[in-house]
Amino acid sequence: MVIIEDKLGLVRYNADQVSHIKLDAAACRACSHQVCITICPAGCYTLSDDSEVLLSYTGCLECGTCRVMCDHLEWHYPLGGCGVSYRFT
Ligand code: SF4
Numbered sequence: 001m002v003i004i005e006d007k008l009g010l011v012r013y014n015a016d017q018v019s020h021i022k023l024d025a026a027a028c029r030a031c032s033h034q035v036c037i038t039i040c041p042a043g044c045y046t047l048s049d050d051s052e053v054l055l056s057y058t059g060c061l062e063c064g065t066c067r068v069m070c071d072h073l074e075w076h077y078p079l080g081g082c083g084v085s086y087r088f089t
């Protein structure tokens with residue numbers, strides 16, 4: 001059985017200084033589905049206690065799923081040398 005937390009433990013990150021994903025706070029407040037919270041495989045999106053959508057970009061796997069699913073995101077790859085790197089062991 002594949003345990004996603006085990007797989008995520010093999011991933012290494014070199015966090016960019018600034019987020020490569022930008023949220024539109026007004027759009028998030030008006031969003032009826034907040035699908036980003038459920039579709040991100042790394043759990044980068046969460047809800048705060050006062051129901052604001054929060055993003056932790058440093059754990060992003062750069063899979064692009066949120067980019068495809070949400071029209072309100074600004075999304076680009078991190079600067080060269082930054083972001084995720086995978087180990088296939
Ligand atoms: S799906 Fe997009 S607009 Fe909706 S809460 Fe998530 S980031 Fe915001």
Ligand code: SF4
Nearest residue numbers: 040060061063064066
């Ligand atoms: S690109 Fe993938 S891993 Fe990164 S925040 Fe979006 S859904 Fe999550």
